[in-house]
Amino acid sequence: MTSASSGPARTLPARITVLSGGVGGARFIQGVLRLIERSGADTAVTVIANTGDDIWLHGLKVCPDLDTVMYTLGDGIDTERGWGRTGETWHAKEELAAYGVEPTWFGLGDKDLATHLVRTQMLDAGYPLSAVTEALCRRWQPGVRLLPMSDDRIETHVVIDDPDTDERRAVHFQEYWIRHQANVPAHAVVQIGADEATPGPGVLEAITDTDLVILPPSNPVVSVGAILAVPGVRDALAGTPAPVYGVSGIVGDDHVRGMARQLLGIIGVEVSAAAVAEHYGARANGGVIDGWLVDTVDAGAVARIEAAGIKANAVPLMMTDHDATADMVTALLDLAGL
Template identity: 65%
Template sequence: MRIVVLAGGIGGARFLRGLKRAAPDADITVIGNTGDDIHLFGLKVCPDLDTVMYTLGGGIDEERGWGRTDESFRLKEELAAYGVGPEWFGLGDRDFATHIVRTQMLAAGYPLSAVTEALCDRWQPGVRLIPMSDDRVETHVAVTLPDGDPAAGPAAASGAGEAPSGSGVRKVIHFQEYWVRLRASVPAEAVVPVGAEQAKPAPGVLEAIAAADVILFPPSNPVVSIGTILAVPGIREAIAEAGVPVVGLSPIVGDAPVRGMADKVLAAVGVESTAWAVAEHYGSGLLDGWLVDTVDAAGVERIEEAGIRCRAVPLMMTDVDATARMAREALALAEEVRAV
């Protein structure tokens, strides 16, 4: 069985670990989000790709969910001693090696997809991991920074020594700055995957979708993870036209994100934080099946009325066994869809 999975970072990576246990013989291709990629210290950092690679390759820090196990942060401390930041992004000494190898290969002319394959040679994640695109896409977020925020700049000059108005400074910032530095503490007024419209799917992406038996959306962020992948022209269309079951798992359980701050960016695209609103956001033109948590069973009927087959099952990825059960439910729902 050939399974294609669209994946963000932590949620996607953990789901994939369960999926591998649930379907050990499946041929799994992961289309990874690169919209949260960022250039730091002259290095190309791909947080979501690395989280998938480290998680499936046994190198992840299980506690944090990102970065390397047994990590130290000495290089970063030294950069700070030089006055070079940002300090809010946690690049560890061991993790730096990945970004250095990646940056060196990119500089030598290899596309990101080839670089990712080379990095996976070491990690052996047991899936084929392809970035959604070899082209640069970076998600940006429009926010109003509170006065006094370091990125807001000096307070605007105002007449007669008056205090600034306190209305904040409107700014478009990198998604990582919104997510990691600000911890989504201010509303996201808009989310823009910069460069997505001009991006092409990486080699292998459309081919994997066309050859898939099942396509899964893990409980990743519907806006800045899966939404960004779908924003690359050709990918959404290929999924809709693949003619195979497309099944997703709700990242919202009981009106709140299971992990992360998906509600903050859902608001920016006018979607409420409920399991059914997210399903309707994807829409029946894309999604054939949707799993909600048992606490959201009341929404099943509404989702089915929207033309999406729905089941309520436990959706907390508390451990690999629980996650494998979720993956089995998703595959079972896919077979139900196929049988119709």
């Protein structure tokens, strides 16, 4: 493909909705915003963020994916690390450890703490997470409408063989992901609370009243997977008149970033761009996507994906900078015929 950065400005959809996890989703959205900027369009972007990774720590409500999107788009992220605040310090965390308070493995920075304090106090005062997120975004001005997938408590847990006790038990995703580095035998992923949850305000409308829905290269099991587990979201995706297109986070049979490999194994999905597309499934066949972008190294998978009723194309998928990511988005629009 040619780089859109040197091509003519194109007409973009008026409304784009992205179903996002943390780091990968946030970087992808930066590409969406860069493309909008390059095009001089006034496309409105809505981000539905995964809250299944949320965790209560030391009495504070921590929302890793919401915050990663907010900090990244609001220019507050540590770009090197990909999560947490730039210029972060860890004094409170060290002190909590000195008090012997568990858990000690979560990266709770001093700057970041302020976000959790404001959030927790608003939640305690009775505001729903969606209202809290809106309030926090007033400071960060992320340039998108950021919606938690639900105001209800939903927690992704992973059933592991606990190396400490040798017993099989469900632990919070963060414990599996950060404490154990996804490096213990795991048997199932469960979205606790999802059954009784309802989508957050605006979530279903953002899927049904939009011009394009994008599944960025976020983790298909825990990030997008958790959003899909919220009752009503799958139906909205099935019924929306907008096209639904995704971008593979698996390149050359491994994950680009994160630990999707381990998680795909748990749910019995082969670690390949094609298998993830099949896992999402064609909307025509009861799935959630119409099209799927894979990396050029996976060009050979296009035919297999198309055989599953999903349009597909192979383009460079490395988000090396915002322009490269904008080019991915352009390719996605091309594939969708937009």
